[in-house]
Amino acid sequence: MTRTPRIRLAAPADAFVVGGLLFDFNTEFETPTPTAADFGDRFATLLARDDVLVVLAEDSETGATGFAYLTLRPTPYGDGPLAQLEELYVVPGLRDRGIGTALLTRAVEEVVRREAIEMLINVDEIDTDTRRFYERHGFTNVEPGQDYRMLCYLRELR
Numbered sequence: 001m002t003r004t005p006r007i008r009l010a011a012p013a014d015a016f017v018v019g020g021l022l023f024d025f026n027t028e029f030e031t032p033t034p035t036a037a038d039f040g041d042r043f044a045t046l047l048a049r050d051d052v053l054v055v056l057a058e059d060s061e062t063g064a065t066g067f068a069y070l071t072l073r074p075t076p077y078g079d080g081p082l083a084q085l086e087e088l089y090v091v092p093g094l095r096d097r098g099i100g101t102a103l104l105t106r107a108v109e110e111v112v113r114r115e116a117i118e119m120l121i122n123v124d125e126i127d128t129d130t131r132r133f134y135e136r137h138g139f140t141n142v143e144p145g146q147d148y149r150m151l152c153y154l155r156e157l158r
Helices: 010-027 036-046 100-111 128-136
Strands: 004-010 052-059 063-073 082-090 118-121
Touching: 004 100, 010 036, 010 052, 010 063, 010 082, 036 052, 052 100, 063 100, 082 100, 100 118
Parallel strands: 082 118
Antiparallel strands: 004 052, 052 063, 063 082
8 A cells, every 4th residue: 555655844853864865865876975974964054044945755654755855046037046956866665656756746836935937957868767757747958949958067176
């Protein structure tokens, strides 16, 4: 039987739960990562900010099942901020049950409520499943009216 997860905004008291989920995410995909405790310490500060939000999925029996981490930043191109979906993660054994959709839906609702004018998501080109997931929810890697893909460039600074 599939239970519907509770979807809510995380508070600073949830910092170490979110930190643990982000650590698990990075570990699953073999990404270099700080410790779960280091992430918890950082989220304790981040979750107190107005320009950061985390949407948390929870199951009454198993606890946290996923999260979406978003940031908002000002822009001169509109009267509201730009939203960036930094991370979206669902515990591996619970995928394909609608948790990711519930997290993304709530994330979009929250940034719209904060009057964001656009939501950006970076996805690795080879990650076709994730790309299909976002495209199914109305996101595109082509600007409206154009026929070329948008690209994200990265340069590590430390």
